Amino acid sequence: MSGIYPYFFAVSRWVTPLLTVAIALLWVSCFIKNKKVSSPLAALVTRDGISLDIYAMEIIIGRYKSADLIIPINGVEKRHALLCFEKGHWHIAPIMGKIAVNLQNVSRMAPLEYGDKISIAGQILTFKYKEDENILSKRPPSGGLALIFLTLFQIIVALQICLNVWNNLDPLIPAAFLLLIVGQWAYFLVGQNIKNFKMLLEIPALYLITLGLSLVSALSPDQLLKQIICFGIGLVGFILLTFILKYRGFVIKAQRVVMVLSLALLYYTAFFGTKINSARNWLSIGSFSFQPSEIVKVAFVAMGGISLYILTKKPARRIEFLVYCLLSMGALAIMLDFGAVAIFFVIMLTALTLRLESPIIISGIFGAAVVGAGGIILLYPYIARRFGAWLHAWDYADSLGYQQTRTMMSFASGGMLGVGPGNGNLKNIAAAETDLIFGVLGEEFGAIIALAAALSVVAIGIYGFRLIKNSTCLFDAVTVGGATVQIIFQTALNIFGSVDILPLTGVTFIFVSIGGSSLISALMMLSFFKSAELHKQSSKQWRDSE
Amino acid sequence: MNRVIKRSFIVILVVVLFAAGVFGYYFSLTLNGEGWMSYPANKHIYTNGVLTKAGAITDRNGVVLAKTENGTRVYNSKKSIRKATIHAVGDTKGFISTGMHSAYLNELCGYDAVNGVYNLSGKGNNLELTIDSSVSVAALNALGSYSGTVGIYNYKTGEIVCMVSTPTFDPNSNDTPSGKGVYVNRLLSGVYAPGSIFKLVTALSALENINTATTMHFKCNHGVTIAGEWLSCLGRHNNISLDSALKHSCNAFFAQTALELGRGDLTATAEKVGFNKSLKMDGIPCATSKYEVSDSNDIDFGWSGIGQHNDLVNPYQYLCFMGGIANGGESISPYLVKKITDANGRTIKKANRDSTKMMSEKNATLLASMMRNNVKLNYGDSRFKGLEVCGKTGTAEVGDKSTPHSWFVGFCKNEKTPYAFTVIVENAGAGNGAATRIAAAVLKTLK
Numbered sequence: 001m002s003g004i005y006p007y008f009f010a011v012s013r014w015v016t017p018l019l020t021v022a023i024a025l026l027w028v029s030c031f032i033k034n035k036k037v038s039s040p041l042a043a044l045v046t047r048d049g050i051s052l053d054i055y056a057m058e059i060i061i062g063r064y065k066s067a068d069l070i071i072p073i074n075g076v077e078k079r080h081a082l083l084c085f086e087k088g089h090w091h092i093a094p095i096m097g098k099i100a101v102n103l104q105n106v107s108r109m110a111p112l113e114y115g116d117k118i119s120i121a122g123q124i125l126t127f128k129y130k131e132d133e134n135i136l137s138k139r140p141p142s143g144g145l146a147l148i149f150l151t152l153f154q155i156i157v158a159l160q161i162c163l164n165v166w167n168n169l170d171p172l173i174p175a176a177f178l179l180l181i182v183g184q185w186a187y188f189l190v191g192q193n194i195k196n197f198k199m200l201l202e203i204p205a206l207y208l209i210t211l212g213l214s215l216v217s218a219l220s221p222d223q224l225l226k227q228i229i230c231f232g233i234g235l236v237g238f239i240l241l242t243f244i245l246k247y248r249g250f251v252i253k254a255q256r257v258v259m260v261l262s263l264a265l266l267y268y269t270a271f272f273g274t275k276i277n278s279a280r281n282w283l284s285i286g287s288f289s290f291q292p293s294e295i296v297k298v299a300f301v302a303m304g305g306i307s308l309y310i311l312t313k314k315p316a317r318r319i320e321f322l323v324y325c326l327l328s329m330g331a332l333a334i335m336l337d338f339g340a341v342a343i344f345f346v347i348m349l350t351a352l353t354l355r356l357e358s359p360i361i362i363s364g365i366f367g368a369a370v371v372g373a374g375g376i377i378l379l380y381p382y383i384a385r386r387f388g389a390w391l392h393a394w395d396y397a398d399s400l401g402y403q404q405t406r407t408m409m410s411f412a413s414g415g416m417l418g419v420g421p422g423n424g425n426l427k428n429i430a431a432a433e434t435d436l437i438f439g440v441l442g443e444e445f446g447a448i449i450a451l452a453a454a455l456s457v458v459a460i461g462i463y464g465f466r467l468i469k470n471s472t473c474l475f476d477a478v479t480v481g482g483a484t485v486q487i488i489f490q491t492a493l494n495i496f497g498s499v500d501i502l503p504l505t506g507v508t509f510i511f512v513s514i515g516g517s518s519l520i521s522a523l524m525m526l527s528f529f530k531s532a533e534l535h536k537q538s539s540k541q542w543r544d545s546e
Numbered sequence: 547m548n549r550v551i552k553r554s555f556i557v558i559l560v561v562v563l564f565a566a567g568v569f570g571y572y573f574s575l576t577l578n579g580e581g582w583m584s585y586p587a588n589k590h591i592y593t594n595g596v597l598t599k600a601g602a603i604t605d606r607n608g609v610v611l612a613k614t615e616n617g618t619r620v621y622n623s624k625k626s627i628r629k630a631t632i633h634a635v636g637d638t639k640g641f642i643s644t645g646m647h648s649a650y651l652n653e654l655c656g657y658d659a660v661n662g663v664y665n666l667s668g669k670g671n672n673l674e675l676t677i678d679s680s681v682s683v684a685a686l687n688a689l690g691s692y693s694g695t696v697g698i699y700n701y702k703t704g705e706i707v708c709m710v711s712t713p714t715f716d717p718n719s720n721d722t723p724s725g726k727g728v729y730v731n732r733l734l735s736g737v738y739a740p741g742s743i744f745k746l747v748t749a750l751s752a753l754e755n756i757n758t759a760t761t762m763h764f765k766c767n768h769g770v771t772i773a774g775e776w777l778s779c780l781g782r783h784n785n786i787s788l789d790s791a792l793k794h795s796c797n798a799f800f801a802q803t804a805l806e807l808g809r810g811d812l813t814a815t816a817e818k819v820g821f822n823k824s825l826k827m828d829g830i831p832c833a834t835s836k837y838e839v840s841d842s843n844d845i846d847f848g849w850s851g852i853g854q855h856n857d858l859v860n861p862y863q864y865l866c867f868m869g870g871i872a873n874g875g876e877s878i879s880p881y882l883v884k885k886i887t888d889a890n891g892r893t894i895k896k897a898n899r900d901s902t903k904m905m906s907e908k909n910a911t912l913l914a915s916m917m918r919n920n921v922k923l924n925y926g927d928s929r930f931k932g933l934e935v936c937g938k939t940g941t942a943e944v945g946d947k948s949t950p951h952s953w954f955v956g957f958c959k960n961e962k963t964p965y966a967f968t969v970i971v972e973n974a975g976a977g978n979g980a981a982t983r984i985a986a987a988v989l990k991t992l993k
């Protein structure tokens with residue numbers, strides 16, 4: 001059997017990039033056809049019958065353009081009142097102006113029923129349910145065709161890996177691929193029962209997961225079992241978190257507990273953790289070790305959403321969130337995990353920006369960070385020395401730039417089509433399976449599939465951006481924003497760090513780098529996308545279920 | 547909510563920046579990927595920093611110059627062949643950048659941008675070169691202890707049969723090679739002051755631009771005064787014509803011809819025959835011959851017309867020029883790689899054929915006959931029996947105290963031996979000595 005490997009690979013190395021192109025085109029077509037026509041959730045109707053549509057679950061009624069629902073008449077304040085959908089009900093609350101519901105003055109958050117009459121500055125508006133105007137006659141594609149091509153891709157890559165080591169093949173390798181294929185189809189078929197279900201997020205994620213599985217099978221099959229177990233944990237985490245995020249009240253209550261727990265975990269690691277590859281960011285319990293910062297990252301994104309999501313009701317927990325951010329980053333800096341510091345910082349900036357903090361505050365924080373980073377480098381020059389070869393890797397090709405030059409050299413050796421999974425040399429270099437995985441991709445799978453991996457991350461990013469654009473609540477916008485930026489930024493640090501465009505900081509490529517903690521973290525990060533995707537429908541479903 | 551959505555532009559900004567970075571990396575990959583791939587730490591093609599993946603390199607008669615055997619790179623078993631061909635073949639560590647091991651690394655290893663280092667056989671490709679190892683050994687022996695180069699090519703086909711550069715070294719020896727510029731292939735990468743061989747350019751320019759070139763005369767009084775300064779000549783040639791001026795290598799005649807032509811016309815002719823151009827031999831970049839007189843005063847310009855002042859010549863460029871004269875004005879570009887075959891013997895690439903029109907057929911014939919007369923009169927035709935050599939010597943002054951370099955450039959008119967040659971021997975004295983002797987010794991083996 002192993003005798004046919006050279007011929008099988010010689011042909012199939014042309015097929016996998018072609019399948020990749022097909023998957024990419026189908027994703028793009030699915031993305032375009034699913035362009036959401038936004039439909040109003042409810043409306044305020046004037047006595048003359050003019051309908052002021054409500055598109056989000058949190059809107060501000062005001063006089064000027066800065067408001068979401070504009071009533072441009074005298075007596076209406078700039079930010080007059082807040083309309084929001086919470087705990088399964090619509091509510092209204094005054095901000096700067098006076099309001100009455102059914103002629104009863106309202107001074108705080110009051111529930112609202114369809115048909116209620118709201119008085120604002122002498123105007124009477126009726127709160128009404130709004131039917132979907134744009135019911136699509138034809139159901140847009142949900143990505144099944146792309147999944148068929150992806151399955152073909154998976155079968156071919158699995159065969160490439162298995163035939164290459166046929167004589168001492170670990171049966172877990174074909175089993176793992178089979179499990180993935182069966183699992184993804186089960187997921188797809190179950191999803192068919194959900195309204196508006198589509199695989200826009202899942203296709204790029206599954207493509208990356210396939211590459212990750214291929215790499216662990218080809219490079220270190222001894223870690224495969226652990227990787228499968230972590231995938232299972234991550235999947236459970238993904239489903240649980242998606243479910244929990246539906247219950248905003250519970251999430252808000254849990255906020256402080258999560259903050260304290262995550263800080264405790266980080267500081268415990270910083271002082272009592274295990275040092276692997278120059279950063280003390282591992283925690284070992286018996287033979288099991290994991291990276292707490294990976295898990296805390298998920299909590300961090302959620303905290304950004306919670307602390308900052310309430311538009312006006314209570315004083316936003318701004319200071320509390322900032323202190324939490326600083327303490328978290330402090331712990332990571334003590335670990336010397338500067339990649340993670342940068343990622344946490346970027347998530348924080350994204351949350352603050354989406355929370356409408358003034359540009360002055362944001363640039364102030366950014367400036368403080370730059371000054372702080374400069375100060376740290378001045379105080380501890382050895383930190384700067386670690387990044388000394390940056391942009392000059394070839395000048396230090398056999399010393400400080402060793403990993404980067406080997407990555408570029410191996411990537412170029414693979415050409416467009418690669419030398420085949422398991423046939424490369426870069427895998428023998430320290431941290432190749434995590435920090436330099438992009439080079440392994442280029443060498444063994446070729447530049448086309450490596451590009452597709454990078455563009456899969458771009459696809460997740462574009463999808464995340466559209467989710468924010470269509471989001472109906474601030475929590476969704478802030479968490480999806482944080483998760484999107486985290487995924488992009490971390491992948492940028494990984495790819496560009498390994499090829500000497502950015503300093504090499506030692507962070508992972510989501511789903512592709514081998515490692516349990518990052519796999520769990522990446523899977524759970526997707527919860528924010530899925531939750532926002534499902535949440536959009538919830539206010540309508542509430543009406544439908546009554 | 548609206549304002550939140552407006553702020554989300556920062557998310558797409560991050561996405562766009564990332565995508566731009568990815569494409570930037572791929573752009574850099576297409577520009578530099580081959581260089582990254584050929585780093586000697588690459589275990590796909592090197593073992594312990596020594597090139598091993600490459601296929602065999604043979605000469606025109608199938609003599610193996612280098613091949614990979616049992617995981618190491620081995621050269622020909624004869625020391626003289628190893629030393630004579632090392633600059634063409636190249637060392638295994640990439641010191642000789644113009645050698646096949648460096649310049650044709652991709653072809654030897656079967657690397658290309660689509661397949662990378664992968665190929666089904668797992669072996670590299672073979673190169674068949676145009677050089678003749680026995681002629682190369684003759685050139686090596688003739689050069690003896692001198693530094694210099696002998697380049698010979700067939701001006702009808704473009705095949706380079708001899709490309710020897712000294713000082714050289716034995717790649718099988720463990721000693722560190724010594725000698726100034728031992729890794730430099732002087733034919734491709736050397737530049738020297740031309741001395742009198744530049745008079746061929748001035749003569750050609752006169753034929754091209756002055757109607758009475760073949761009949762005009764200039765005065766030589768052991769030299770001539772130009773712009774108040776003295777330009778000396780080795781003889782007193784009185785009233786001399788172009789044909790005899792070339793025969794007697796009269797400085798006064800060619801300096802005055804240069805002034806008669808003017809800077810523009812002479813530069814134009816020089817550039818037509820390859821000066822101020824980045825020439826390539828089979829894609830390998832060569833050093834550039836320089837002729838730059840736009841800022842020079844009259845006396846310097848006069849000197850430039852006889853190959854002094856700041857003139858510089860790359861021997862390979864002159865080889866092309868000689869080929870142009872020999873082949874009726876059309877210079878066939880010399881090449882070294884006859885063909886590339888894969889491990890199964892299938893030809894994957896044939897020789898690069900190219901040519902440049904340098905001058906009219908009439909002027910080529912005129913120049914050739916003057917060079918032929920020159921050989922007959924000065925160097926003794928019997929030394930080149932039956933070859934009908936046309937040529938010109940030159941002496942390149944190098945500073946005050948050192949012995950000058952010796953040039954001999956030309957070609958054989960004989961139909962059976964259509965070869966053009968350039969020989970330069972460093973610190974060997976006047977051209978009509980070491981260089982002609984070495985050329986004669988090597989050309990004899992071509993019959």
Ligand SMILES: [Zn+2]
Pocket residue numbers: 766767768769779780781782783784795796797798799
């Ligand atoms: Zn004279």
